[in-house]
Amino acid sequence: MSYSLIIAETRKGEFQEGNFDPLYLSDIVGLPSYILLPEGEYGILRGSCDKVIVAPLKEGEFLNPLNIIRLLERTFQAFGEPSAILLPHCSFGIDVAPYVAGRLGWPIITDISGFCRGEEGEIFIKTLYSEKINGHFRLKEGMRFVGTVRKGVFPKVAEVVKETLFEEAPSIEKDPRRDFIEYIEEEIEDVDITKADLLVSVGRGVKEKGNIPLFEELAALLGGVLSCSRPVADRAWLPKARQVGTSGKTVRPKVYFALGISGAFQHIAGMKDSDVIIAVNKDPSAPIFQYAHYGVVEDMHRLAQKMIENLRDQK
Amino acid sequence: MEVVVLAKWVPTTQEEELKIIDEGRSVDLEEVPFRMNEWDTYAIEEAVRIVKEHGGVGWVISMGSEDADTALRRGIAMGLERGVLLETEEDLIDPFQRAFIFKNLLQKKGIKFDLLLTGGQAEDDEFASTGGVLAGLLEVPYASMVIGIEEISGGEITLLRELEGGLMERVKMALPAVVSIQTGINEPRYVSVTGVLSAAKKERDFLSAADFMEGAKGLLQLIRVEIPPPKEGAEIIGGDLDGKVSGILNILKEKGVYK
Numbered sequence: 001m002s003y004s005l006i007i008a009e010t011r012k013g014e015f016q017e018g019n020f021d022p023l024y025l026s027d028i029v030g031l032p033s034y035i036l037l038p039e040g041e042y043g044i045l046r047g048s049c050d051k052v053i054v055a056p057l058k059e060g061e062f063l064n065p066l067n068i069i070r071l072l073e074r075t076f077q078a079f080g081e082p083s084a085i086l087l088p089h090c091s092f093g094i095d096v097a098p099y100v101a102g103r104l105g106w107p108i109i110t111d112i113s114g115f116c117r118g119e120e121g122e123i124f125i126k127t128l129y130s131e132k133i134n135g136h137f138r139l140k141e142g143m144r145f146v147g148t149v150r151k152g153v154f155p156k157v158a159e160v161v162k163e164t165l166f167e168e169a170p171s172i173e174k175d176p177r178r179d180f181i182e183y184i185e186e187e188i189e190d191v192d193i194t195k196a197d198l199l200v201s202v203g204r205g206v207k208e209k210g211n212i213p214l215f216e217e218l219a220a221l222l223g224g225v226l227s228c229s230r231p232v233a234d235r236a237w238l239p240k241a242r243q244v245g246t247s248g249k250t251v252r253p254k255v256y257f258a259l260g261i262s263g264a265f266q267h268i269a270g271m272k273d274s275d276v277i278i279a280v281n282k283d284p285s286a287p288i289f290q291y292a293h294y295g296v297v298e299d300m301h302r303l304a305q306k307m308i309e310n311l312r313d314q315k
Numbered sequence: 316m317e318v319v320v321l322a323k324w325v326p327t328t329q330e331e332e333l334k335i336i337d338e339g340r341s342v343d344l345e346e347v348p349f350r351m352n353e354w355d356t357y358a359i360e361e362a363v364r365i366v367k368e369h370g371g372v373g374w375v376i377s378m379g380s381e382d383a384d385t386a387l388r389r390g391i392a393m394g395l396e397r398g399v400l401l402e403t404e405e406d407l408i409d410p411f412q413r414a415f416i417f418k419n420l421l422q423k424k425g426i427k428f429d430l431l432l433t434g435g436q437a438e439d440d441e442f443a444s445t446g447g448v449l450a451g452l453l454e455v456p457y458a459s460m461v462i463g464i465e466e467i468s469g470g471e472i473t474l475l476r477e478l479e480g481g482l483m484e485r486v487k488m489a490l491p492a493v494v495s496i497q498t499g500i501n502e503p504r505y506v507s508v509t510g511v512l513s514a515a516k517k518e519r520d521f522l523s524a525a526d527f528m529e530g531a532k533g534l535l536q537l538i539r540v541e542i543p544p545p546k547e548g549a550e551i552i553g554g555d556l557d558g559k560v561s562g563i564l565n566i567l568k569e570k571g572v573y574k
Binding site: 011063065066069090091094095097098099100101102103104106107108109110111120123126127128129130131132133134135136137138139140141145175176177178179180181182183184185186197198204222223224230231233234235236240241246247248249250253254255257262275276277278279280282283284285286287289290291292293294295296297298302303306307310 | 326342409411440443450456484488489502532536537563567570573574
């Protein structure tokens with residue numbers, strides 16, 4: 001019987017939570033699951049998959065599409081060819097999955113967030129058009145593909161307990177054309193947005209740098225801290241240390257007050273555990289309204305102006 | 316240095332309410348404005364800077380309807396020299412197929428590159444895959460989500476990849492290579508409308524994608540599109556502006572973050 005091969009991400013030796021979604025998807029599809037990993041101890045995986053295959057590679061050598069493809073060729077020889085190669089949808093998965101698909105000549109579906117099986121066969125769902133549309137995709141030539149899976153979307157299939165075998169992957173000659181040199185940590189800034197009780201967070205809707213002071217004032221009047229989504233940090237309108245989301249900070253304030261943020265999943269992932277989320281957006285179809293507790297359909301500038309006026313009057 | 320950028324002309328859907336048409340098979344984009352894919356703007360800027368520093372020729376290549384010529388003109392207006400459009404009216408959504416067509420173009424037309432840049436993802440299909448698949452098909456090194464190019468010398472490139480939670484990794488690769496660019500890597504230069512218009516005088520190659528389909532099978536089929544089923548969703552605070560403001564302030568007070 002075929003199987004799915006999950007290529008897992010570790011960072012600084014730590015097994016990443018996002019690896020569980022490809023694993024659970026594999027259970028839902030109904031394939032035996034083999035997990036491929038760099039050197040390390042993976043006792044936590046006992047019972048959750050059929051095989052743990054540890055590659056004789058250090059993390060920096062393993063997290064490299066050029067070495068992974070060599071490893072796959074040897075792994076296929078040793079364990080047979082899988083029906084699915086699954087990775088977490090993250091900086092590692094998105095580095096490796098397309099390259100592997102190109103080398104193998106297999107189809108690729110990235111950022112899978114749903115799966116169903118019906119008359120039309122097996123359907124994989126991913127978002128399109130700023131996450132406003134779900135696309136239902138079918139593999140034209142049957143179950144053989146490379147996929148990355150969105151974090152936190154697939155539940156564990158109840159009471160799957162497996163007899164996990166621990167194996168070693170064959171060794172490979174490393175590809176000299178790409179080398180990991182080092183990790184670089186972000187510089188520490190004056191404000192730590194992860195410590196704030198109230199975050200006033202601005203997104204693409206802020207439109208230009210000259211509008212930032214308005215929201216700085218709003219945050220100050222409310223006694224909160226100003227943070228932002230990716231487009232604002234990309235343009236250096238606010239420092240990177242203020243960015244909420246997967247590539248920035250994960251925050252859990254008492255109130256997350258989002259203005260002009262559409263709600264890309266990378267942003268949602270960084271703030272969804274806030275006690276209360278209030279979203280202001282002029283577009284009633286903005287995805288953020290699906291995740292917020294309270295929504296206000298309004299232009300963020302108009303609302304901020306009015307709010308500042310009211311707050312000043314009260315002082 | 317020969318630097319090639321793959322750029323896509325995409326619908327701007329961030330602030331649009333989208334409608335499904337064609338019995339659930341496609342999205343109505345008739346009224347939606349199009350623009351250069353945001354990630355690709357950063358990739359073009361990076362290419363312009365690299366060519367300026369190292370010499371050589373910068374290319375912008377796009378695939379799509381004839382409107383996608385605007386992507387070429389924007390790329391040229393920003394400072395690239397050559398433009399190639401692979402014209403097709405088909406909605407080619409499968410990134411494997413798209414990458415294969417690009418591979419055929421590069422090989423059949425003898426376009427050699429030291430560095431091929433793509434945006435980290437396209438705003439419309441969000442696959443983030445064309446560059447990586449192309450690198451795999453061409454068997455050249457690949458790095459994605461690149462947030463800094465530090466050095467290009469001696470046939471090697473040193474770059475920074477953006478990881479999660481503020482972490483980055485420094486990577487060295489041999490050229491030729493494919494690199495996908497993350498937004499925020501640079502500050503793309505402003506290009507005026509007249510700049511884009513006058514770029515129309517520059518020579519561009521208009522080819523038919525149909526001539527580069529050999530072996531480029533679609534392996535993936537989009538059988539249906541739907542508006543995502545609503546989750547629990549937000550409780551909407553309505554009313555006039557005053558009502559909205561006091562509604563928000565009440566919640567902040569209730570939660571004890573504003574007194």
